[in-house]
Amino acid sequence: xxxxxxxxxxxxxxxxxxxxxxxxxxxxxxxxxxxxxxxxxxxxxxxxxxxxxxxxxxxxxxxxxxxxxxxxxxxxxxxxxxxxxxxxxxxxxxxxxxxxxxxxxxxxxxxxxxxxxxxxxxxxxxxxxxxxxxxxxxxxxxxxxxxxxxxxxxxxxxxxxxxxxxxxxxxxxxxxxxxxxxxxxxxxxxxxxxxxxxxxxxxxxxxxxxxxxx
Amino acid sequence: xxxxxxxxxxxxxxxxxxxxxxxxxxxxxxxxxxxxxxxxxxxxxxxxxxxxxxxxxx
Numbered sequence: 001x002x003x004x005x006x007x008x009x010x011x012x013x014x015x016x017x018x019x020x021x022x023x024x025x026x027x028x029x030x031x032x033x034x035x036x037x038x039x040x041x042x043x044x045x046x047x048x049x050x051x052x053x054x055x056x057x058x059x060x061x062x063x064x065x066x067x068x069x070x071x072x073x074x075x076x077x078x079x080x081x082x083x084x085x086x087x088x089x090x091x092x093x094x095x096x097x098x099x100x101x102x103x104x105x106x107x108x109x110x111x112x113x114x115x116x117x118x119x120x121x122x123x124x125x126x127x128x129x130x131x132x133x134x135x136x137x138x139x140x141x142x143x144x145x146x147x148x149x150x151x152x153x154x155x156x157x158x159x160x161x162x163x164x165x166x167x168x169x170x171x172x173x174x175x176x177x178x179x180x181x182x183x184x185x186x187x188x189x190x191x192x193x194x195x196x197x198x199x200x201x202x203x204x205x206x207x208x209x210x211x212x213x214x
Numbered sequence: 215x216x217x218x219x220x221x222x223x224x225x226x227x228x229x230x231x232x233x234x235x236x237x238x239x240x241x242x243x244x245x246x247x248x249x250x251x252x253x254x255x256x257x258x259x260x261x262x263x264x265x266x267x268x269x270x271x272x
Contacts (some may be wrong), residue, residue, distance in 0.1 A: 012271075050227045064235030080238050100228075162233075200226045206234035 003031035005069040006053050007062040007204055008081070010092040014060040018050055024077040025085040027092070030056055032070065040068055053060065057204050059169040061096055061175070063088050066206040095172060098155060099186050099202035101181055103146055104162075105170040106196040108139040132164040142195045149184045153177045170207040178202060183187055 006019060011030045015021035019030040026030040031047060039045075049067065056062060071077055081088075119125035138146075144158075149170040150157050157171040173181050176199075187201035 046231065048229060050224075050231050052233065054227070064230075066235040066237050067231045067234075069238045083230075084236060084238070088265055103225075104226075174258070198226065200223070200230075206230060209236055 001033045002036050003071040003074065004034055004049060005065050005071060006030040006032065006049060007056065007064050008088045009060065009062045014062065015056065016057050018059065022074045022077050022080050023108060026089055027085060029077055030062065040070060055201060057099065061099055062204045063092060063209040064206045077166050088209065091205055095205060097175050098172045098206065099175050100172050100174050100206055100208060101199065101201035102203060104169050104198045104200070105142065105146065107137060107165055107167055109137050113164050132185065133161050138167045139195060142192055145188060149188050153181050158207060159206065172208050175202065
């Protein structure tokens with residue numbers, strides 16, 4: 001069996017009995033045990049991990065680990081995660097009562113995705129793809145309204161360029177005020193009917209757990 | 215249209231599962247700027263990140 005890792009948690013009780021708790025330093029990884037020959041790309045496994053991930057978040061906020069990490073044995077955990085543990089403990093302690101929300105907004109100035117066949121150099125294509133993603137933007141008025149939406153509830157927020165057609169505002173909000181955040185989202189939809197957006201969450205610490213982006 | 219609306223939460227969930235969160239050493243993600251372009255997993259997962267997401271959305 002191998003362990004498909006989901007996240008990093010402050011307490012063992014934050015993980016069990018929903019998933020297997022793997023001690024790593026002062027923290028615990030949550031994981032699902034799957035047969036060695038089960039591919040990580042298996043649709044059913046993806047859905048199962050997504051379901052457990054959501055239920056773990058109902059128990060307590062955790063650091064999300066990107067899908068794809070699997071451990072052949074629990075002994076591998078420390079070696080792979082040692083560099084992150086201090087940072088994780090800090091954010092898990094600081095943000096136990098917070099969750100992430102995401103506002104995905106259709107870009108007002110959506111760029112065309114570069115056609116890879118127009119490039120003879122792979123590096124040039126990748127640079128053009130990156131430039132197209134970075135050039136996507138949101139109407140300034142909506143951007144301001146979106147930031148106002150999160151302002152009363154958020155401790156951190158950050159705009160991110162995900163692709164050439166949309167821009168995302170990630171916000172770390174108080175878990176206890178999720179209903180108010182969602183109500184504010186409905187109000188934003190009513191006042192900005194022309195701007196397509198999707199308010200989603202709660203999510204674990206995804207954007208705000210990344211030490212490289214702080 | 216209603217089917218599309220029902221699928222939205224699932225698509226968003228899979229998008230977050232596959233494209234968010236901390237990347238652990240042992241995997242490799244080749245990026246330009248903040249954009250992840252290639253993902254090399256430990257278990258012979260080698261794919262363009264966009265392709266993984268597109269596949270998950272089908």
